[in-house]
Amino acid sequence: MVTLQHFAGRWYLQILRFLLLFSNIIPISLRVNLDMGKIVYSWMIRRDPKIPGTVVRSSTIPEQLGRISYLLTDKTGTLTQNEMVFKRLHLGTVAYGMDSMDEVQSHIFSVYTQPSQDPPAQKGTTTKVRKTMSSRVYEAVKGIALCHNVTPSYESNGVTDQAEAERQFEDSCRVYQASSPDEVALVQWTESVGLTLVGRDQSSMQLRTPGGQIMNFTILQIFPFTYESKRMGIIVREDSTGEITFYMKGADVVMAGIVQYNDWLEEECGNMAREGLRVLVVAKKSLTEEQYQDFEARYVQAKLSVHDRSLKVATVIESLEMEMELLCLTGVEDQLQVDVRPTLETLRNAGMKVWMLTGDKLETATCTAKNAHLVTRNQDIHIFRPVTNRGEAHLELNAFRRKHDCALVISGDSLEVCLKYYEYEFMELACQCPAVVCCRCAPTQKAQIVRLLQERTGKLTCAVGDGGNDVSMIQEADCGVGVEGKEGKQASLAADFSITQFKHLGRLLMVHGRNSYKRSAALSQFVIHRSLCISTMQAVFSSVFYFASVPLYQGFLIIGYSTIYTMFPVFSLVLDKDVKSEVAMLYPELYKDLLKGRPLSYKTFLIWVLISIYQGMLCILYCWLNNKVQIKH
Numbered sequence: 001m002v003t004l005q006h007f008a009g010r011w012y013l014q015i016l017r018f019l020l021l022f023s024n025i026i027p028i029s030l031r032v033n034l035d036m037g038k039i040v041y042s043w044m045i046r047r048d049p050k051i052p053g054t055v056v057r058s059s060t061i062p063e064q065l066g067r068i069s070y071l072l073t074d075k076t077g078t079l080t081q082n083e084m085v086f087k088r089l090h091l092g093t094v095a096y097g098m099d100s101m102d103e104v105q106s107h108i109f110s111v112y113t114q115p116s117q118d119p120p121a122q123k124g125t126t127t128k129v130r131k132t133m134s135s136r137v138y139e140a141v142k143g144i145a146l147c148h149n150v151t152p153s154y155e156s157n158g159v160t161d162q163a164e165a166e167r168q169f170e171d172s173c174r175v176y177q178a179s180s181p182d183e184v185a186l187v188q189w190t191e192s193v194g195l196t197l198v199g200r201d202q203s204s205m206q207l208r209t210p211g212g213q214i215m216n217f218t219i220l221q222i223f224p225f226t227y228e229s230k231r232m233g234i235i236v237r238e239d240s241t242g243e244i245t246f247y248m249k250g251a252d253v254v255m256a257g258i259v260q261y262n263d264w265l266e267e268e269c270g271n272m273a274r275e276g277l278r279v280l281v282v283a284k285k286s287l288t289e290e291q292y293q294d295f296e297a298r299y300v301q302a303k304l305s306v307h308d309r310s311l312k313v314a315t316v317i318e319s320l321e322m323e324m325e326l327l328c329l330t331g332v333e334d335q336l337q338v339d340v341r342p343t344l345e346t347l348r349n350a351g352m353k354v355w356m357l358t359g360d361k362l363e364t365a366t367c368t369a370k371n372a373h374l375v376t377r378n379q380d381i382h383i384f385r386p387v388t389n390r391g392e393a394h395l396e397l398n399a400f401r402r403k404h405d406c407a408l409v410i411s412g413d414s415l416e417v418c419l420k421y422y423e424y425e426f427m428e429l430a431c432q433c434p435a436v437v438c439c440r441c442a443p444t445q446k447a448q449i450v451r452l453l454q455e456r457t458g459k460l461t462c463a464v465g466d467g468g469n470d471v472s473m474i475q476e477a478d479c480g481v482g483v484e485g486k487e488g489k490q491a492s493l494a495a496d497f498s499i500t501q502f503k504h505l506g507r508l509l510m511v512h513g514r515n516s517y518k519r520s521a522a523l524s525q526f527v528i529h530r531s532l533c534i535s536t537m538q539a540v541f542s543s544v545f546y547f548a549s550v551p552l553y554q555g556f557l558i559i560g561y562s563t564i565y566t567m568f569p570v571f572s573l574v575l576d577k578d579v580k581s582e583v584a585m586l587y588p589e590l591y592k593d594l595l596k597g598r599p600l601s602y603k604t605f606l607i608w609v610l611i612s613i614y615q616g617m618l619c620i621l622y623c624w625l626n627n628k629v630q631i632k633h
Contacts, residue, residue, distance in 0.1 A: 001547050002018065002547075004547050021542070022539070024538070027531050029527060030527045030528065033571060037573075038062055041512065041515075045062065045497075052500065053498075055492075055498040058497075061478070061496060062512065063516040064478055064517075065479055065512060065517070066509075066515075067460050067517060067594055067595060068460050068513070069351070070352065070453050070457070070460075070462070071347055071354045071461075071462050072354075072449065072450055073354065073463075073464040073502075074356075074464065075356055075357075075368055076358065077467060077486060077487055078337075079337060079374075080335060080368065082181050082485050082486040083334070084181045084184070084185035085333050086185050086186065089140065089330060090329040091137065091327075092326070092328075095268075101189075101192065101193060107133065107137040107138065108134075108137065108193055109194060109210050113211075140328035141193060141194075143249075144190050144249075145190040146207070146217065146245075146247055147233070147234050147247035147248065148186065149224065150176050150178040150183050150197060151178070152174050152177075155173065155175065179487070180225075181486045182278065182332055194209070195208070195209065196208040203218060205219060215238065215240070216240070217236040217238055219235075220236060221233075221234070222235075227359065229250070230251040232248070232249060233246060233249075233317070234246075234248075235247075243286065245284055246320055247284050248285075249281060249282045249283070251280070251281070252266070252329075255283060258322070259324050259326040260324065269281070273361040274363045277333055278331065278332050278333070279329055281329055282326075283325060283326050285325060298316045299316050302315070336371060338501065339501075341373045343505060343506040344373055344374055345373060346506045349589060350589070350591035351589075353434065353436075355437075356368075356369060357445075357449065357473065358439055359441055360439055360440075361440070362409060362439045365439035366437065366439075369407070369409070374435050375407040375435050379435070380403065381406065381407045382403050382409070383409045383410075384411070387418070388413075388417060389417070392417075393417050393418050396414075400429055407433060407435040409436075410438055411438075412440040412442055412445050415438060419452070427452055443470070443472050451476055454478070460479070461477045462478065462509075463476070463480050464481045464482075465481075465491045465495075466482065466483040471494045474495050481498070482499070483501070484500050510591055513591075514594060515577065518594070518599050519576055521599035522599070524600070525604060526570055529608045530566055530570060532612035532613070532616065533612050536612060537552055538552050539616075552620075
C-alpha cells in the first residue's frame with residue numbers, strides 16, 4: 001500500500017498505520033479457539049459412556065490421536081489381563097498340568113503322613129521311588145511357597161490385626177498382596193496343593209502344612225527382582241531344624257547359567273513358552289552356618305562401600321549364585337483382554353502398524369501375537385536369529401530382506417546389535433513389516449525404538465502400556481496411553497490419556513481422534529478465512545480511496561467481529577461430525593484417509609485463502625456499488 005503511494009509524505013507513519021489496519025490477518029483468536037476446542041474434545045472423551053473411566057491428562061494433543069501411524073504396545077497387562085493362572089509344574093522327568101494337580105497334592109500329603117518304619121520288603125522298590133518323587137515335588141512346592149514377596153493379610157468385620165485374625169478367621173478371609181500377579185498366582189497354587197502361606201513380616205514367614213502344623217522360617221536376606229537382573233532370591237532359616245537355604249527364581253536366560261548342568265531346562269522352557277505360558281525357573285542351594293556367616297560378612301562390607309557399591313554388592317551375591325540345584329519350572333497363563341483381537345484388527349485396517357514390545361520369551365511373545373491376531377493367519381513370521389557381531393547381523397538382515405509382507409520377531413539382544421551396526425538398514429526393513437514383535441526388551445530399548453521410529457519415518461507414534469517399565473516408552477511417544485491394570489498407576493499417571501481396557505483404544509482413536517483432527521483442521525482454516533475476509537475488504541477500501549490508511553470499520557465494530565459476532569458460528573465447528581461414531585468404528589478405512597494429511601495441507605490452505613479474497617472483494621464491491629447507486633438516485 002505504501003509503495004503504491006510512491007512513498008509520499010511521512011511514509012514511515014503510513015507503514016505503522018497499515019500494520020495496525022491489517023493486524024486482523026494475524027489470527028490471535030486462532031490459538032484461543034483451538035485451545036477452547038481442545039478442552040471441548042477432552043470433555044467429550046471423558047464423558048463418552050462407551051469408554052468409561054477414560055482420563056485426559058494432557059488436553060493439548062487430542063487431535064494427534066487422529067494421525068497415528070505406529071502403535072507400540074506392551075504385552076502383559078495391556079494386551080493381556082495380567083491375571084495369572086497356574087497351569088504347569090515341570091520337574092524334568094514329569095510334568096503336572098491342570099488335570100493332574102491332585103497328584104501334586106497327594107505327594108505333599110504323603111510327605112507328612114509317611115510312616116517312620118521301613119515299608120514291607122515286597123513293596124520296597126515302589127515305595128522308595130514314590131518317596132523320592134514325593135520329596136522332589138515337596139521341595140519344589142516348598143521353594144515356590146518361600147521364594148516371593150507376597151504378604152498375606154486378613155480383613156473381616158473390621159479386624160485387621162494378623163495374629164488376632166488367624167485365631168478368629170478361616171482361610172476365606174485371607175488376601176494375598178504383591179506387586180506382581182505372577183507371585184500371587186504361585187502362592188495361591190501352593191495353598192491349593194497343601195502348603196499355605198499364613199503369615200509374613202520383614203523378618204519371618206509362616207507356612208501351614210496339610211496336617212495343620214505351622215512351619216516358621218526366619219528371613220535372613222532377600223534380593224528383590226529387578227528388570228535388569230530378571231531374578232529374585234531369598235535366604236531363609238527353618239526354625240525347627242536350623243537349616244539355611246538359599247532359594248532363587250527367575251527367567252530361564254539368566255537361571256540357565258546359575259543352576260547345575262542339565263539336559264532338559266532349555267527344551268522344556270521352549271515347549272512351555274510355545275503354549276503361551278510365562279515360565280519361571282526355581283532353584284535352591286543349602287548353606288552351612290559357616291558359609292552363610294562368611295557371605296553375610298562380605299555382603300555387609302560391600303553395602304558399606306563408598307565406591308562402586310552396587311557393583312560390589314552384585315559381585316558378592318553372584319558368588320552364591322553358582323551350582324544351584326534346579327527344583328522345577330513353573331508355567332502360568334495370562335489370558336487376553338476382552339476384544340483385543342477385533343481392536344487390533346480395526347487398528348490394522350485403519351492403516352496403523354502395530355509393534356509389540358515385551359520382556360517375555362520369544363516363544364511366549366510369538367504365541368501371544370498369534371492368539372491376539374497381531375499376526376494374521378496368512379502372514380509369514382520371520383524369527384530373527386540371535387546375532388552377536390556385525391557379520392552375523394549383516395547375513396541375517398540380508399536373509400530378512402529377501403522376504404516380503406512378513407511379520408518380524410526379534411529379541412532385545414539381537415536388536416541391540418542390529419541398531420549398533422546397521423541402524424538405518426534395520427529400521428528401513430522393520431518399518432515395511434505389517435507387524436513387529438520385540439521380545440526380551442528392556443525399558444530403555446522400548447524408548448529407543450519409539451525415538452528411532454520418529455526420526456526415521458517422521459510419522460506420529462502412540463505407545464500403550466500399563467507398568468512402570470513402560471513409562472519411558474510412553475513419555476517418548478507423541479501420544480502416550482496408559483492402561484490402568486494390576487501393576488499400579490505409574491503408566492497411567494505418566495501418559496497423556498488413561499484408559500481402563502485396551503479395547504477402548506479403538507474408539508479413542510477411530511472416533512475421538514478422527515473427529516478432533518478433522519474439527520481442528522476445519523476450525524483453524526476457518527479462523528484464517530474469517531480474518532482474511534476483513535483484511536481483504538480493508539485492502540480494497542483503501543485502494544479505492546487513494547491508498548488512504550483509514551479504517552473501514554471503527555472501534556468496537558472490528559473488535560466485536562472476531563469476539564462476538566462470528567465467534568459462535570465459527571466455534572460451532574468443534575461439534576461438527578461428518579459420520580456417526582458407529583460408522584467410524586465400522587469403517588476404519590475412514591481413519592486411514594487422515595494419515596495422508598488431506599484435511600489440512602498447503603493445498604487446502606491456499607484454497608481457503610482464495611475463497612477469503614473472493615468473498616472479501618465481493619462484499620466490499622457490492623457495498624461500494626450499491627452505495628454509488630443510492631447516491632445517484
